[in-house]
Amino acid sequence: MKNEVSAKIFSEVENEKENLFSLIQKLIQIRSYSGEEREIVEFIVSEMKSYGFDEAYHDGFGNAIGRIGNGPVKIMYDAHIDTVKVTETEHWAHPPFGGVIENGKMYGRGVVDEKPAMAGFMIAGKILKKIYGDNLPFTLYLVGSVLEEDADGYPLYHIIQNEKIKPDFVLLGEPTDLKVYRGQRGRMELKITATGKSAHGAHNQKGINAIYKLAPIISEIEKLDKKLKPKNPLGKGSITVSQVISKAPSVCSVSDFCQLHLDRRMTVGENKNSVIKELKAIIKKYKSDAKISVPDVEGVSWKGTHFKQEAYFPTWVFDEKHPLVSAAMQSSKTATGKAKSGVWSFSTNGVATAGHFGIPTIGFAPGKEELSHSSKEELLLEDLFKAAKFYSLFPFVLTKNDQ
Numbered sequence: 001m002k003n004e005v006s007a008k009i010f011s012e013v014e015n016e017k018e019n020l021f022s023l024i025q026k027l028i029q030i031r032s033y034s035g036e037e038r039e040i041v042e043f044i045v046s047e048m049k050s051y052g053f054d055e056a057y058h059d060g061f062g063n064a065i066g067r068i069g070n071g072p073v074k075i076m077y078d079a080h081i082d083t084v085k086v087t088e089t090e091h092w093a094h095p096p097f098g099g100v101i102e103n104g105k106m107y108g109r110g111v112v113d114e115k116p117a118m119a120g121f122m123i124a125g126k127i128l129k130k131i132y133g134d135n136l137p138f139t140l141y142l143v144g145s146v147l148e149e150d151a152d153g154y155p156l157y158h159i160i161q162n163e164k165i166k167p168d169f170v171l172l173g174e175p176t177d178l179k180v181y182r183g184q185r186g187r188m189e190l191k192i193t194a195t196g197k198s199a200h201g202a203h204n205q206k207g208i209n210a211i212y213k214l215a216p217i218i219s220e221i222e223k224l225d226k227k228l229k230p231k232n233p234l235g236k237g238s239i240t241v242s243q244v245i246s247k248a249p250s251v252c253s254v255s256d257f258c259q260l261h262l263d264r265r266m267t268v269g270e271n272k273n274s275v276i277k278e279l280k281a282i283i284k285k286y287k288s289d290a291k292i293s294v295p296d297v298e299g300v301s302w303k304g305t306h307f308k309q310e311a312y313f314p315t316w317v318f319d320e321k322h323p324l325v326s327a328a329m330q331s332s333k334t335a336t337g338k339a340k341s342g343v344w345s346f347s348t349n350g351v352a353t354a355g356h357f358g359i360p361t362i363g364f365a366p367g368k369e370e371l372s373h374s375s376k377e378e379l380l381l382e383d384l385f386k387a388a389k390f391y392s393l394f395p396f397v398l399t400k401n402d403q
Ligand SMILES: [Zn+2]
Pocket: 080, 113, 114, 174, 175
């Protein structure tokens, strides 16, 4: 016997297919670089209102938030609607803000990372509100988050911490090529700082060179990167010296200040404490007095809201048997005919929801992660249609209201 809930939902999504495609086109045509999202946020909020959402507004940070339903289980769908910039050196075969469709594919900045999810969420909300009115058995928040490209995690951190919306489950719209993604490597930034004593270059024996203090440490960090072991399912962490800064009274003097900037990707079992411990061991080996610190990331949203957070974005991963992952796999099977799981290589807003708050989080969206931030971004429209079916059905499967 055919499942009634999914049949009813899918036939409504089918009716909205053309609206879905024109909505993604509109979202692509509104340029929304990080920090410049006002126009797209206002567009999304007004569309949500016209679809009859129970609530639609932008929050104190500038995120677009829509809500449908008032049920006990709170589910949050998040798609960041900011994009990275189009640079002059990129070669785009189609205008990046044209929303050009050719042979069933759409091209443009953000068609992978990650506006399609937002279009899919909005249409899902529209049809669920239409079918169920005030009788939805769950609460579904549809978030268009801002500034994610500059501050992964912060927009959702803000919603949970300052707007007091605490979801039980989160679904992210970062590209997964219609697979169920269940984790990502974490990342952090660190600085190692050494000070010395300046002296004239002609009397360098009187000085202590801060650069020389860090030289063996740089070489140990290079070796450490090669020693890091892969762990399932996230693979291997990494450590990179991304910048070296030094200061001296003049270029004819001994340098009395040297600072390294490090990028650290963390796999399963690696966290802030373990990363700092590793570096402390290296510093101790050379009896160095160099200091380790974790810098802050800060900025301002389009609404003028200032934010600041430590540059530590924890690793997170959920087991394939986790109820959220299972429900997503089942929904994927029903909506797309396939069910595969995977993980992201890059970082997402999950660093806040899953990493900081421990809220079960997954991802599902069209598009290939490796095309993100490139002039090759392309979207198979039929995949967006499948994703919209998934987004509409998933909350019912998750809350066991799908029969
Ligand atoms: Zn993204």
